[in-house]
Amino acid sequence: MDKNEITPKHRDKIEALDNLSLGISIIVAILLGVALGMGLKSWTGYSWTLWLGIFWGISAAILNIYKAYKKAKKGLDKLKDDPKYKYMAQNGYYDKDDDE
Numbered sequence: 001m002d003k004n005e006i007t008p009k010h011r012d013k014i015e016a017l018d019n020l021s022l023g024i025s026i027i028v029a030i031l032l033g034v035a036l037g038m039g040l041k042s043w044t045g046y047s048w049t050l051w052l053g054i055f056w057g058i059s060a061a062i063l064n065i066y067k068a069y070k071k072a073k074k075g076l077d078k079l080k081d082d083p084k085y086k087y088m089a090q091n092g093y094y095d096k097d098d099d100e
Contacts (some may be wrong), residue, residue, distance in 0.1 A: 020067045026061040076078015 008014070037053020079085050
């Protein structure tokens with residue numbers, strides 16, 4: 001970390017809340033897609049536009065999941081350079097309390 005770089009005081013809490021919001025964002029994306037589809041159906045009169053809106057909502061939910069996955073993978077990739085985890089990966093992990 002650079003000395004000039006300032007990290008927010010509550011950064012860990014904000015990241016945790018961001019991870020918790022994934023489930024909510026999935027539901028909201030699908031509900032917005034359904035609402036958009038219902039609006040298009042009432043506006044145009046075609047019933048297939050409802051399914052178009054549902055498809056857009058599900059697509060947005062999948063995109064949210066993909067973005068969360070990429071963000072989590074980026075965080076885990078930083079850990080592989082940590083000396084503690086590098087040693088464990090090279091030499092294996094032995095737990096004395098493990099029954100196996």
